[in-house]
Amino acid sequence: MAKPEASASNRPFPLASGTGGPMAALVTGGSVGLGLALARELADHGCTVLICARTQADLDAATAADRRLIAIRADVSQAAERERLMAEAERLAGHPLDLLVNNAAIVRAHDYASAFTLAEDRAAPEIATNLAAPIDLARLFLRARHGRVDSPAAILNVSTPGAFFPLDANPLYCATKAAFHMFTLSLRRHLAGGPVRVFEVFPPALDTRLADQLVVASQAANGQQVIDAVARETVAGLLAGEETILPHEQSRALIAMFPQFDMAMVDAVNRGVERRPGWDSE
Numbered sequence: 370m371a372k373p374e375a376s377a378s379n380r381p382f383p384l385a386s387g388t389g390g391p392m393a394a395l396v397t398g399g400s401v402g403l404g405l406a407l408a409r410e411l412a413d414h415g416c417t418v419l420i421c422a423r424t425q426a427d428l429d430a431a432t433a434a435d436r437r438l439i440a441i442r443a444d445v446s447q448a449a450e451r452e453r454l455m456a457e458a459e460r461l462a463g464h465p466l467d468l469l470v471n472n473a474a475i476v477r478a479h480d481y482a483s484a485f486t487l488a489e490d491r492a493a494p495e496i497a498t499n500l501a502a503p504i505d506l507a508r509l510f511l512r513a514r515h516g517r518v519d520s521p522a523a524i525l526n527v528s529t530p531g532a533f534f535p536l537d538a539n540p541l542y543c544a545t546k547a548a549f550h551m552f553t554l555s556l557r558r559h560l561a562g563g564p565v566r567v568f569e570v571f572p573p574a575l576d577t578r579l580a581d582q583l584v585v586a587s588q589a590a591n592g593q594q595v596i597d598a599v600a601r602e603t604v605a606g607l608l609a610g611e612e613t614i615l616p617h618e619q620s621r622a623l624i625a626m627f628p629q630f631d632m633a634m635v636d637a638v639n640r641g642v643e644r645r646p647g648w649d650s651e
């Protein structure tokens with residue numbers, strides 16, 4: 370798979386709503402780890418920040434430590450929960466969300482040569498959480514904003530360099546992130562020229578809870594200070610309008626290993642695959 374293409378238009382994204390008021394941001398998985406650091410950083414930049422996660426105790430701890438954050442308990446892997454989450458977020462913000470940060474993800478260890486992995490479907494939770502959920506949240510976000518042509522808004526998808534190469538210990542994580550990356554590229558093309566920008570960030574290995582079934586050698590060095598720095602760089606990238614955000618040396622080194630798309634070729638291929646008239650009336 371190819372490296373994310375350089376954006377044709379790295380216009381700054383000032384994190385200010387069309388009305389001049391604060392932007393309302395939802396950070397999924399904003400109770401701990403990188404999501405919490407991103408939530409705080411967005412609040413530092415004046416956003417009204419809503420966070421969601423499944424574990425009430427973590428949400429309580431996050432909001433007790435930072436009173437600016439507003440928590441909604443929700444499991445984004447469940448369709449009904451996503452509808453409720455987005456409606457509740459809009460109600461609490463007082464208007465449709467301006468920024469959706471698709472950050473929540475899970476990682477599980479798998480080995481398709483082991484009896485444990487083969488015994489039952491252990492792939493579904495990662496597909497639901499890392500792929501189906503952010504795609505559907507993007508839909509709900511865009512549906513709520515449909516027709517608001519003068520209001521800037523953005524979707525920030527949290528990817529990983531692991532979207533670009535096979536990870537033997539956690540293949541569903543890299544498969545779901547690879548698919549999510551491809552969705553992000555298509556979404557950006559659909560929305561090009563409109564008020565909603567699509568950003569994608571590739572964090573390095575971070576010492577969070579994410580990979581608790583794995584031993585990741587490079588994680589230990591990247592504790593809270595690095596997590597906070599990655600969040601700072603991510604929001605700086607957003608403000609600068611960098612649609613592909615590489616917030617750490619490790620992200621840049623890993624992503625540099627992959628060839629870049631020839632966007633003229635991508636455009637040419639896309640011109641050869643059109644929607645049939647009537648596709649949207651079935």
Ligand SMILES: NC(=O)c1ccc[n+]([C@@H]2O[C@H](COP(=O)([O-])OP(=O)(O)OC[C@H]3O[C@@H](n4cnc5c(N)ncnc54)[C@H](OP(=O)(O)O)[C@@H]3O)[C@@H](O)[C@H]2O)c1
Nearest residue numbers: 398402403422423424444445473474529574575577578579
């Ligand atoms: N850590 C790394 O090395 C690394 C590297 C590259 C990219 N990333 C990406 O960075 C993002 C954040 O990861 P992290 O390392 O900060 O992970 P983390 O510390 O494990 O945090 C994950 C967050 O997602 C929430 N979450 C998980 N499943 C959920 C669900 N079904 N519904 C709602 N919330 C859910 C968790 O809360 P609950 O469990 O309470 O729901 C938690 O708040 C992920 O997209 C990950 O792929 C991480």
